[in-house]
Amino acid sequence: MVDKNHARSRRELLTALGAAGIAGVAGCSGGESGGGGGTDTADGEATDGTATGGDGGSEMDSVTAAWVYISEVGDLGWSWAHDQGRQTVDDQYDWLETEYTESVAPGDSERVFEQYAQGEADIIFGCTFEYQDPMAAVAEQYPEKYFEHNTGYLTMENMGRYMGRIYQARYLAGQAAGIVTETDTLGYVAAFPIPEVIRGINAYALGAASVNDSATLKVRWTNSWFDPPTEGEAANALLDENVDVMAQHQDSPAALRAAADAGVWATGYDAPMGDIAGENYLTSPIWHWEEFYxxxxxxxxxxxxESDAYWEGLESGICSLDDWGPEVPQEAKDTVSESRSAILDGELDVWAGSAFEGESDEFLFQEMGSYVDAVEGEVPS
Incomplete structure (x- = not known):
């Protein structure tokens, strides 16, 4: 099921979400940074083989790229997926040198970014939402360096932002969940109530509702990206409420493992997790960050x-669904296959028929702050 397209260039994949960084995000809490330091995306001029965020410049003999991760790389999860992308490009280009630092707390990230900027790094990737303002502060001090921030909304002359429309893959996973559920009650262990996570919850619920109008989604928040004990507790609380399909948005597979241990369907995130869930595995929305890197x-x-706002979907190969688990019924596979084709052909809009139909990319990316009807409760304030 993994679908990757290596043939398209970066220029073809650019999606402009707006010329300027926006000073606020609706529905954000739980560790979100403030919004200072953003400027309009603008072209700059290259000097001595480097550029200040714009077109033009001479070819460099070599490039050094650095990644900063919020959690340990480990063998699964968000940082693992980014590091798989790093390893892929490191192997692909003989003129590329790569470095990375893992387990960097947001409060310590500015120091790490500055160390890389003072060193030989030509471009620095910050791989979590909470790095946004620290990276912007360092980018302002080092205009000759390139910076890319993952999941945020600010851009600067020498700092771009990047994310993928993984909500499309979540919608497809939600369809599978809506077909296999017997209790019509789905569970979702979520990190922080920011637009990125709320988008995923809503897309999953809409996918389930598209094939099962009785399906509802219950959400438990952990207010952390990586806290396996808390994630497991949240999953168990959902299991106590008759949930028989579990989804998650964290860096560890703790929620998936809890669901599989309880004998219910489990969907992971970030990376293939079939080996953990075994026969109870449904699938996972997963990343292929090398398609951007x-x-x-x-x-x-x-x-x-050039500084841009990258936000591509299934068609680019940046994200996909993992392979199916061994017990997934053919009905779910066929339904998802048809819907995936419809998304790729532009015939299916995930948000059609919902409160968010017709909303702009800017709204979807950085302002979504409420649930669709199929989700129980309200987003925490």
Whole structure:
């Protein structure tokens, strides 16, 4: 089921969400940074083989790229997925040197970004929402360096932002969940109530509702990206409420493991998790970050890097669904396959028929702060 397209260039994949960084995000809490330091995306000029955020410049003989991760790379999860992307491009380009630092708390990230900026790094990737303002502060001090922030909403002349429309994959996983559930009660262990996470919850619920109008989704918040004990407790609380399909949005597979241990269907996130859930595995929305990292690093080398707002979906290969678990019924596979094709053909909009139909990309990306009807309760304030 993994679908990856290596043939498209970065220029073809750019999606502009707006010219300027926005000073606020609706529905954000639980560790969100404030919004200072953003400027309009603008072209700059290259000097001595490097650029200040714009077109033009000479080709560099080599590029050094650095990644900063909020959690340990480990063998699964968000940081693991990013590091798989790093390893892929490191193997792909003989002119590329890569470095990374793992388990960097947001409060310590500015120091780490500055160390890389003072060193040989040509481009620095910050791989969590909470790095946004620390990265912007360092980018302002080092205009000759390139910066890319993952999941945030600010751009600067020398700082871009990138994310994928993984809500499309979550919608498909939700369809499978809506078909296999017997209690019509789905569970979702969520991190922070920010638009990124709320988007995923809503897309999952809409997917389930599209095939099962009796399906409802219950959410438990952990207010952390990586806290396996708390994630397991949240999953068990949902299991006590008759949930028979579990989804999650954290860096560890704790919620998936709790569901599988209880003998109910489990969907993971970030990485293939079938080996953990075994026969109870449904699927997982997963990332292929090399689809962004490769063309971005190539643009640094050839002098064409520019600050942008990358937000591509299934068609780009940046995200997909993992392979199906061994017991997933054919009905679920066929339904998801048809819907995936419809999304790729532009015939299916995840948000059609919901309160968010017709909303702009800007709204979907950084302002979504409420649930669709199929989700119980309200987003925490």
């Amino acid at each position: 490769g063309p971005t690093i190539e643009s640094v080398r050839d002098g064409t890097w």
